Amino acid sequence: MLRTNQAFLSCAERLQTGEHARQVTVKTFEPGARFIRQGEQIHFVYIIREGITKCYIREDNGKDYIFEFLGKGEITGELEAIRKTPSLCNIEAITPVTAYVLPGVLFLQLMGTDSDFNRIVVEELATRIAQTCIRASYQQIYPIEYALLRLLMLQADQQVFFSKKDIADYLAITVRSFNRTIRQLREKGAIGMDGLHLDLSRKELDNLLKRYDV
Amino acid sequence: MLRTNQAFLSCAERLQTGEHARQVTVKTFEPGARFIRQGEQIHFVYIIREGITKCYIREDNGKDYIFEFLGKGEITGELEAIRKTPSLCNIEAITPVTAYVLPGVLFLQLMGTDSDFNRIVVEELATRIAQTCIRASYQQIYPIEYALLRLLMLQADQQVFFSKKDIADYLAITVRSFNRTIRQLREKGAIGMDGLHLDLSRKELDNLLKRYDV
């Protein structure tokens, strides 16, 4: 859910002190700042040094679909640099964010000359595809109760906490459905989650739910 | 929906006559043959020379989610070669298929030494991510009526024809829902598809629907 990539972080740090240092800058964004806009031509690639962003598509009917939360060491803008297309999605800071910024042209150059960099990017792309497929399958095939519970557990694991709206957008449901499902989970005590490998005690469940429940 | 990649095809042909020819073979598969199985360790990468395959995840509850149809020039097994993980999904021929087969190790070697090959793979991965995101968003956010209509039009464009079950699995719905939606579309004459840029005449619609309707 919240993706991070240590390898990229080190990589970006090295870039900043290496021969291309002049072309690599650091920018900061306040929560809520949307620094990439869907449909716009972009010329830079960002590697997140600190903070969390959400990565979402806004459909014609005004609904948002968040397909990733990007954290430390994650890259964005790379698809557009590679494909030379307008931006697929919006990127918005949800906590204060610091990011390395490099020109798309430099990114492409590095892809061609720096085989370590190339390998890291390729692995990242491959991982994203795999994750996206797994998630798309999961969310389409199981009821949201399952997907939501799974997400709450991931949040607990990773020690992060997203707003209701963001969770709802990630699951492609309304906040109303989110509320309802939370209530049902509590009432049922998460009984009947068989076949899902989601084993957790009543107490653990309560801890997860409490946070959305004050 | 049905992805193809001419660049890869040429690439594979060159491989077969180049210095690595000995390691590149050609295999054929009958419709229904599942030549990659979810969860298994795989050691080869396939590039499709001819035919169509489906690429799907089977969930614990027995439901399938098709996330891509791969046609001419598409590659598969590359994610597993890159990430060194068991297979994410099943690959099954739905028409007679001929494919180039190369060892995962050779694939990785080419990624490191052949910059053209590398670039083509990177572009393919990037495109898949973009397409997957667009589709996931679309399918989650709009009712199936829209997604189905869109799919039918794509089919017509590409001059292909998938079975009901496959279409249903692609849309993550049941065949029952598929039937119902087809009927509704016909009754309504695809009226009310605003905001979707799906403009087609009554006659065109009938042509699309007829094929599932005899």
Next chain:
DNA sequence: ATGGTGGCGGGACAATTGTCCCGTTATTTA
């Protein structure tokens, strides 16, 4: 303090989608 205002939770209902199952039609086999 009092009235306004905006966010939030949830009730009630509508729309969508899935499940179960039955009757029809095609297909196979004796």
Next chain:
DNA sequence: TAAATAACGGGACAATTGTCCCGCCACCAT
């Protein structure tokens, strides 16, 4: 040919999810 059987479409109902809206509460300004 006739019986058995397998695919298929769709009716009826259940479950899930969305939409609309109302009331509660916190916060703000007068």
